[in-house]
Amino acid sequence: MKRRELLKTGLAGMGGVAAATTLSAPAIAKERMEINMVSTWPRDFPGLGTGAQRFAKRLSDMSDGRIQVNYYAGGERVKPFDSFDEVASGNAQIYHGAEYYWKGKHPGFAYFTAVPFGLTYTEMNAWIRFGGGQELWDELGAEFGVKGLMCGNTGVQMGGWFRKEINSVDDLKGLKMRIPGLGGDVMAKLGASPVSLPGSQIYENLVSGAIDATEWVGPWNDSFMKFYEAAKYYYYPGMHEPGAMLAIGMNKEWWDGLSKSDQLMVNAAASMENDVMMAEYNAKNGEALAKLINEQGVKLRQFNDDVYDAFGEAADEVFETVRQHSDLAARIHDSFVASRSTVGAWAKISDQAYVEQRNRVLDL
Known part of the structure; x- marks a missing residue:
């Protein structure tokens, strides 16, 4: 082949490659995706709300704007406790909340936030990722058309705010307390009247006397809510939420329709928030507690052993009721x-052993 012919043939071939590349680009490019995300939290609420908003922004940023997340705080699109149905129905694609809000649909959901005498943050991560928790969560969610992923944690929560001291189990009888999940069922076993309220409604009910006590999260969030204006006794530790995990729930049909790379992107954004939120709570709770005590006159109290033992006995009764609900509930619990x-x-x-010794040596 002559040199002129070779060059002509080679250039023609390169032109073919360029044309193929140009033609194939639109075929492999992913289309822009706009999704709606609802939440159970007030807009800009520290930790819970801002964490949900961080996840929404992070997902958009990770996709360079290809995935556009329209975020709606609690009450902006639907009421906070209607978030699950909004996503299960397909009217929205993602919710952010606490899975124990849906225990009325199935008690197994409570285990994927927190249950009495349950798992701490690190223990929860181990169960979900390596102990079969995610698989059971997927099985449960599939019954309702949703897919859940870890997306935040508040750590060991406080036992709650009370108008009076709790020195015995008798002090709990007749107490109207805002406490959701299986923790509320434990309090009911001990004679209290649990009430389920979204965060935005707790303060007004506590101030008005509609409830006598409330749990929420911990010093950072609780000081923001100003519960100290209505109740001065602040108890610890919370038996009901030792590592309250937050979650995103996605419409399963929508999730199943995502590409593998988009599923990984959503999972990565959620996993990052799971880590970031816990770090934020650990960083801010200590300082907030000091201010509550030193500036707001809050009286810090620890539940005594008799009360805690009663919590444990009541929790066993609650767990047995859960196990009897269904085969899936029993398998989740086990x-x-x-x-x-x-x-x-x-x-x-x-x-535990290290922290105890470290604190002893440093007199913390």
Whole structure:
């Protein structure tokens, strides 16, 4: 072949490659996606609300704006506790909330936020990722057309705000307390009257006397809510939420229709918020507690052993009721217990033992 012919043939071939590349680009480019995300939290509420908003923005940013998330705080599109149905029906694609809000649909959902005498943040991560928790969560969610992922945690929560001291189980009888999830069922076993309220309605009910006590999260969030204006006794530790995990729930049909890379992007954005939120709570709770005590006159109290033992006995009764609900509920509970036993045993001689000795040496 002569040199002129070779050049002509080669250039023609390169032109073909360029043409193929040009033609194939639109075929492989992903279309812009606009999704609606609803939340159970007030807009800009520290930690809970801002964490949900961070996730929404992060997902948009990670996709360079290809995935546009329209975020709606609680009450802006639907009422906070209607978020689940909004997503399950397909009217929105994602919600952010606490799964125990949906325990009326199935008690198994409570385990994917927190249950009495349950898992701490690190233990919860271990169960969900390596102890079979995610698989059970997927099975449960599929019954309602949703897919859940971890997307935040508040850590060990406080036991609550009370107008009076709690020195015995008798002090709980007749008490109207805002406390959702299985923790509310435990309080009911002990004679209290649990009330389920979204965060935006707690303060007004506590101030008006419609409720006598409330739990919420911890010092950082609770000081923002100004509960100290209506109740001065602040109890710890919360038996009901030792590591309250927050979640995104997605319409399952929508999730299943995403590409593998988009599913990984959503998962990565949620996992990052799971880590960031817990770090934020750990960073801010201590300072907030000091201000509550020193500036707001809050009286910090610890539940005594008799009260805590009663919590434990009531929790066993509640768990048995959950197990009897269905085969899936029993399997979720049994898996949770198995993980609590193995991971908790290790934590006892690792994290717990170290922190106890460190605090003793440093007199913390």
